[in-house]
Amino acid sequence: MQDVLIVGAGPTGLVLALWLTGQGVKVRIIGRSAGPGETSRAMAVQARTLELYRQLDLAEAVVAAGHPVPAINLWARGRHRARIAFRNAGSDLTAYPFVLTYPQDHHERLLIERLASVGVTVERRTELLSFEDEADHVTARLRMPDGTEQRCEARYLAGCDGARSTVRHQLGTGFDGGTYRQVFYVADAEAAPLGDPGEAHVALDRGDLLLVLPYGEGRQCRLIGTVQDERAEHAETLRFEDVSHESMASLGLGVEAVNWFSTYRVHHRVTDHFRQGRAFLLGDAAHVHSPAGGQGMNTGISDAINLAWKLAAAVKGRAPDSLLDSYEVERQGFARTLVDTTDRFFTFATAGGSVADFVRTRLFPSFASVAYEFGSVREFMFRVVSQTMLHYHDSPLSEGRAGTVKGGDRLPWVRSGGSDNHDPLPAIGWQVHLYGTARAELRRWCEQHRLPLRSIAWTPAHREAGFGQDAAYLLRPDSYVALADPEASPAALAQYCDVRGLVLG
Template sequence: MTRSDVLIVGAGPTGLVLALWLTKLGVKVRIIDKTAEPGTTSRALAVQARTLELYRQLDLSDEVVARGHKTPAVNLWVRGARAARMPFEHVGADLTPYSFLLIFPQDQHERLLIERLEALGVMVERRTELLGFDDADGSVTARLRGPDGAEQACTATYVAGCDGARSRVRETIGAGFPGGTYRQLFYVADVEAAGPALDGEFHLDLDEADFLALFPLAGTGRARLIGTVRDDRADHPETLKFEDVSDRAIKHLKIDVRRVNWFSTYHVHHRVTERFRRGRAFLLGDAAHIHSPAGGQGMNTGIGDAINLAWKLAAVLGGRAQDDLLDSYEAERIGFARRLVATTDRVFSFATAEGRISDILRTRVAPLLIPAVIGLDAAREYLFRTVAQITLNYRGGPLSIGTAGHVHGGDRLPWVSVDGRDNFDPLTAMNWQVHVYGTPAPDLAAWCAAHDLPLHRFEWRPEHDAAGIARDALYLLRPDSYVALADPSGSVPALERYVAERMLRIGSAA
């Protein structure tokens, strides 16, 4: 019987990122997937700025950006004309090193993650299916069916369900999956085309009858189309071809489709599981939450789940934290998942609703309001922050304490670049660390040195104040780069209290 620290079920982006993070942190993983090979179609597309920031810890960001397509703006079309354009290039320039929407198809994304994982000596076990597991006596005993059809058993300290909407892990722990399914049938097509909308930007048609979104892909004239299938054709999705769907919105966007490389239909769901943890089992990604594609949030949220859980599992398995640290995974992620589902549901319902009033709102009211709103700097910044997931925070969570300046415990640390020095550079290390912008208190420097806790000092500059950072304050950063403790006094007692109350070892000499 084989044994690992963590059995990961599912080798999509969520499972692969979890495996990578854990392996880099010295955790022994086993990752299985019942499919014979990685995905070959470009399902999820968007890689948001916050994901790219976190990918710096895996030295992945530069390669993902190099392989992907930077999308500089979103365009809204009404009745065959471009009604509004929202650029990203400048609105996010002071917020993140990645002030754009990156398009990097999921199949290519998965292949890159698999390459990195194999370089670390971990192979995905294909055609291997989880049948069930028992959680008892301090470990998980799982029953697997291998490629030859024979059943086998394995043990692990924890099991992570990254196995999608029909999760066997979720089924085994008895977690409900409340929510619903949108009535509309949607199609997706990867095409080669020409026309004014094939300009490397994102385009959305707010039509009276059809919904259509165009995502640019790398390469001239390549795009992903996502649209609705109306009337009685939606009753027989298994027989539909691209030629069968309405071309009204396609004509509105003036798209001349030359070739269809892939076409499929699907229904969109909106669900959040009742729990993200039960005992030694955890749910992540689509196994925990599924929602509309509005805003390109799904894959990024699953990756965020993986990063949040990975450092906590590593800390507990390494004896640097108690098991109850793992309860903070659900506490921090389930609330965000519920808010995300509610938000994308509202956006998606507006964009796809049928009826006379909905048509008027989309085609007459929205074209007047949207340009006026996105003409405001504050509105553009808010929209970018939200879509890029850099507003995501864990304020009020069990690991989040204090406020210094405008930065709260649980916040993403504001990004500041001064004279070519980036305050996110130290965050590439997967460890606890302290940041001080200004002068650290003498006792703080001594305490950090005694506990082998990295202390990063940044010379105070006006840019730090503009970003909301407090001078000489203490910011304790978690291994996933979120602020754990923000203390304006910069004192050691606040740091000692934080560590003692949570029974954490945050330095190698602690």
Template structure:
């Protein structure tokens, strides 16, 4: 049972259904959202969307935003072209702008195509765990009480998660004193392009995300006086927010199509799992929207958990595999919250020192950093989430070349080595010549062995000649074995109690 039909819950339902699990997805709302706070679909999400043949359709429906600009004191100090920074790193070297409301409708249609409908106006009241299932009480569309049972329950139900409260998970963190505003607008001016711009000023900032090249876009900024906003984060009009940073970059808003304010929190739950209950997305972590990471992180949670649930439910893995969900995803969420907290604090802090950093240090430092190819690539990897790694997690082992167990498999554009990853199965990759005993081991396990030639592109990507890379169903490397040792691969498999092929355990 999936509680919550936002992008996180919908992706979890899609990935579980694709792997043969029956799912029930409920949502208290009457329909999908009509307002959209999440706009950015990062490259790593698009890579994972290839598994269900979603990526091309999402890219076609959205707007590939080609560059990031930093403005300080009315001048553009730096520009990083995503296509240059991400070239060779991913098939999707851009920031895709795809509003969440449209994104949700797209995922709902795909889920319906698999025979699963979202149960609307259906609210989770509570649940209790039994020996081999969860028994839940729901309130239906007419106010009727519904009893339901499921093997597992996934809380994708947002910051006020009923599932999180039910399992008594903590949600430590805090709330910023300032208040964010978001506005969908029609604008003109030097910054009103189909790119991303961030403008810094004295205790003021504004971020512009272009929807197209004709001046349509999203503005994000901070309300100067939080006293003008009620406890729910509602109140002022667009006319009431500071326009100083907008004016500095010549951004003139001609029409406001939608405007909202809300308070910004930074929290990570202390428990992603209790027994048969799991927390994902905003139910597990919330943070400032700096960098457009929130929705993508929730989708990453869903795909990380989905293959593990499917394996355990099918008897191909022990229950202990599910503990690796928290072990892998919580450290990433903590780092993300800490990073976005620092960025947001720097952009909105008041006082002379903060102004000095924004208006004096940033203009000197940013152009130097952006001229360095390695720095540009690193920033793209962080933003795109292609740098996310589980190398410190309990399921990861070894290193071959620059690739560690737990890392995302590097992309090699010349051969598109990510193409086989569209199958949600275990597989082995060898770049060079596979050993005969490795081929025999893969046949015994019932998994595919994909062989690629080794050349300059593979070496540049950090892969090692003739090494064996055991790839998980969620496309991360589980084991990077430099000598392609079958003994080491088999030891890892038996230690974790896994059946790698799709047959019965």
């Protein structure tokens, strides 16, 4: 019997398989397609995703293969109106103060190679037909590549199978929301760089939206835009020559070649339940939203990492089944907030009419240019886009406050000397951080429970980041703060574990 059957081999399913395998959990991962997609839309890898990838020794490989975008330029009616530089905004917040462009198909291939290196192969052209929750395991019926059927038993089932999820349909959970009226196109192109090489560009024109994302070597870029007027009714037959080139012309963008082109519609939906019995929904199977801010793929990856350490604890008998309920509590709330936020921005960016055009192309660029001069605004915008602002304050796993850091916060990043406090453990697991001097009784308790204790010399930078001197911070395997205790008391740590039935070491 497998520990976890993963249905869907996109980034969400692949990362789930990697994190589970890294914790000694036996997985089987299947996908209906013959291989990674060739015309992917997802391009952005956010800072929080790269921080989590560090724990798999994957971040540097992804950064090396991708293209760090140092800034986004905002254009309106052919005029350059603002330049938003990420490094200025995020250099004190994360080791990755940029947005990384890395096409999803390239990203998937890297994840597949890494998974194969630890002995797990994606089973291609294999389809989930149905499954039954047998109370203590799941029995799935699969169609194999040769057309035959096979039964697979697993303790848990993870539906990472996209917006048309078979797992979600069988569970019968709702998928409330809707579909935007706009049709989008994406083109993989070669074009002369605009301004400083490597920077991204957003053009806002009358009802027209264009995003230019550089990647790779030389002149490679992705163009993402809206299909205007009656052409949207025949989107499936359109070619690149058929879509509006008004924004491209206003930028002076000379497209020299188009490698591929496709159109798509954007939906905004969140499922009613992320967990039902022994089945879970992740990524697009659980939530879909507009591409604003490059959040979609990153959110699915965060779903996978949030669930992976909880599944590992349950499989190994180190936590009760109730721990798995926190997956829905934590991730559904964020998904709903994300859909609402991206919906508002998307509606603003694509609204038609003279008033909307005036606000979008005249007032907003001027406001953005002025506002971004303020450090607090730059930092806030970076935190939102990079997902480093995400917290789980309302989770049943979050408790306490020390300094300004609360249970549920992402561990604030602090650089000291040649390293930082996000350095990963040799293996994925719980740990305690203390900034200052650890008392002997805390050290003994951590040793007895085989819980890594990192005692880091106190500096003014730690105070600025919000830490309390000599306070203890219990960190979850995904580097969110579970317990913040200003007294650094072993009794507080013990009580935290006892109440939740957790075995940490």
